[in-house]
Amino acid sequence: MRIGALAARTGVSVRALRYYEEQDLLTSRRSPSGQRHYPDGAVDRVELIQELYAAGLSSRSILELLPCVVDGEATPELLDRLSTERDRIDGQIGDLVSARDRLDTVITAATANLRTGRHCKNPEG
Amino acid sequence: MRIGALAARTGVSVRALRYYEEQDLLTSRRSPSGQRHYPDGAVDRVELIQELYAAGLSSRSILELLPCVVDGEATPELLDRLSTERDRIDGQIGDLVSARDRLDTVITAATANLRTGRHCKNPEG
């Protein structure tokens, strides 16, 4: 599978895939002419990388943690890094939940306002 | 209250506060010499701004949504924006939760590995 096909299957850009390789997150066999070829497993790997990026991890963190996320083994130091990231994600979830709750409150209140007071700020409608 | 005190009370940098003002998220009275002065309520406002930034909203989004978050009134268009942001946050929470779950799985497995197989990859240890 060449880079365009991998991009199509994963939904990430060709540029991004080359960037992942540059960051040592993804490897490829090269054909004699220099074109990248990937095994089928690369799809899962790219999706995993995307998941970790989406969780706010940096390339560097992903590079460190990917091996043990893939094969489930880790040194005590890696376990520490894993826990640190986990806690960071946990905190971020907390931030997002409270922001979402605040928006929900506003949405509920404003919706009620719109129904009672006909339009914008016109409680006598 | 001057800018340094507001920074100290909210935990955000002086530079960030000036940036918020530049983005019209925060206003200040100016003394004759040009120095910024803030009322006590500015503390809450800055914390609210921080909460929304932490939820991944841009300055522009915060600028649009801050008024109705503060006073609970919104036009239908604003309600739409609010819902859009809410859904985005919701999706992001989903991403974070699945990433956290994956890390939890790895942490559990790797911890078990460490206990069974004595150190790193030495099951006979």
Next chain:
DNA sequence: CTAAAACCTGACGTTGACGTGAGAGGCAAG
């Protein structure tokens, strides 16, 4: 064989929320 599509390697551009000086003025204390 030829044209189009896909691929390659640089290398510079983008975006947002600030960080970081530079250089100058303001303000309470001794």
Next chain:
DNA sequence: CTTGCCTCTCACGTCAACGTCAGGTTTTAG
């Protein structure tokens, strides 16, 4: 008065994950 800290306004620097363009090679479709 002056020492020292706080504040002011530019204005350039940063960082990460790519986007995008240039200029050239390779593969594929007809």
